[in-house]
Amino acid sequence: MSTKEEAPGLALYVHVPFCARRCHYCDFAVTRSPDPPVDEWLASIDADLSEWRRELCGTDLPALDTIFVGGGTPTLLGARGMESLGDCLARHFRWDEETIEWSAEANPNSLTADTAIAWRGIGVNRLSLGVQSFDDRALQWLGRLHDGREACEAVERALTAGFDNLSLDLIFGLPQEIERSWQADLHKALELGVVHLSTYGLTAEPETPLGRNVAHGRVALAGQEQYVEEYLLGVNLLGSHHFTHYEVSNFARSGYECRHNWHYWIGTEYLGVGPSAHSYIRGQRTWNVRDWQAYRAAALAGETVREGRELPSGEQRRMEALWLGLRTRRGIDLDRFGISEAIVAGWISDGRAIRQGARVKLTPHGWLVLDDMVAELAARTTEDE
Ligand code: SF4
Structure with a gap:
C-alpha cells in the first residue's frame, strides 16, 4: 500500500x-x-x-x-x-x-x-x-x-x-x-x-x-x-x-x-468503534464518548455514541498530512506542500532532514523535534496569509 x-x-x-x-x-x-x-x-x-x-x-x-x-x-x-x-x-x-x-x-x-x-x-x-x-x-x-x-x-x-x-x-x-x-x-x-x-x-x-x-x-x-x-x-x-x-x-x-x-x-479512511474511538470517513472526523459507562448507556439505549464531529478545512488537512508524512520514512513531497527550498536547505544543513529527489524525509534528529518543525511551518503559513 x-x-x-x-x-x-x-x-x-x-x-x-x-x-x-x-x-x-x-x-x-x-x-x-x-x-x-x-x-x-x-x-x-x-x-x-x-x-x-x-x-x-x-x-x-x-x-x-x-x-x-x-x-x-x-x-x-x-x-x-x-x-x-x-x-x-x-x-x-x-x-x-x-x-x-x-x-x-x-x-x-x-x-x-x-x-x-x-x-x-x-x-x-x-x-x-x-x-x-x-x-x-x-x-x-x-x-x-x-x-x-x-x-x-x-x-x-x-x-x-x-x-x-x-x-x-x-x-x-x-x-x-x-x-x-x-x-x-x-x-x-x-x-x-x-x-x-x-x-x-x-x-x-x-x-x-x-x-x-x-x-x-x-x-x-x-x-x-x-x-x-x-x-x-x-x-x-x-x-x-x-x-x-x-x-x-x-x-x-x-x-x-x-x-x-x-x-x-497516509490519510486513508478509517473507522473506530468503542469508547473514545476516532473515525475519518468521507472527509469527516468523528469521535465517540470517552467514558465507558456513558458509552455503554448510550449504545444499549439505541442512542448515538458519537460525541463530536468536524469537517476539517483544507488547511487543517494540509497541515495534518504534512505532520503525518514527516513522521514516516516516506517523508513528504515538497511540491505538494509548497515548502520553500530555503527552509529545506536549513533542515538539511543541520542534520534534521535528507532530500530524495522531490521528497524530503526527516532523520532521527529531525524526528526528535518534529512538532517544533511543523509548528514553525504553520506559523510561517499564517504569517504569509
Ligand atoms: S492502564 Fe496500563 S495497561 Fe492499561 S491502557 Fe493504561 S498503560 Fe496500558
Missing part, C-alpha cells in the same frame, strides 16, 4: 476500555475492571457498528484491510470475547482471511497460553505486547502488573502460539534514580527474536499519578539529554540489527511494518 488510491480496504480500530489496574503514567480511555463486562461491551460495539451502517445510508460497510483491537487490555476479553468480537465484525464487514492484518494488543500477565492459541486460531495474526521493560524495578515504578520474567514468558507463549508477527512496546526516558538500563532492555527484546518494536518516551500527563508527582516535585523525569541519548541508542542499535526505522517510534524487520498504522499516516 503506497498511496491512498491503492488502499485495498478500510482500517478498523476496536477499543477495549478495560484494565485490571491503571498504570501510574496512563491517561488512556480505560476503566479499572479486572473482570470486565464482556457481553455488554460486545453489545455496545455491535450497536456502534449498526449506527455506522445507518449513518452510511444502510449500505454494506466496506471490506476491511486491517483490524486493530487495542486498549486498554484486550487480553481481558479472553478467547471467548475475541471469538464473539470476530462474529460481530463478520456481521458488518467482509475481509479476506488470507490477507487481513488483524492485530491485537496484549498484556504479559493476562496473555495465557490458551488465549494466545485461541486468538491465533480465530484469525488474529499480529500481536503487540505491552512489555515496556524487562527490569522489575522499572515495571514496579510504572505500576505494571507483570515482572521481567513474566514478560519473557509471555513472549515465549506468543511465539509458541504462532505469532511470528510479534511486536513489543518499550518505554524509554525513565528517571535515572531507577537505574534501569535501556540498552539491556533493547538487547533482551532482540534476543527474544521479535520482528517489531515500538519505543515511546515517558511523558507525564497532568491527570495521572505520575503527572501529579512530577508537578509536586516528588519525581523528576529524565532530562532532555538522557531522552535524546536513549532515543538515538534505540535507533542505532535496532538499525544495526536490520530493523527499519519506519516511523518516529516504530521499527520493523523487513515485511513486518504495521499496515494498520500506515492507513493513519
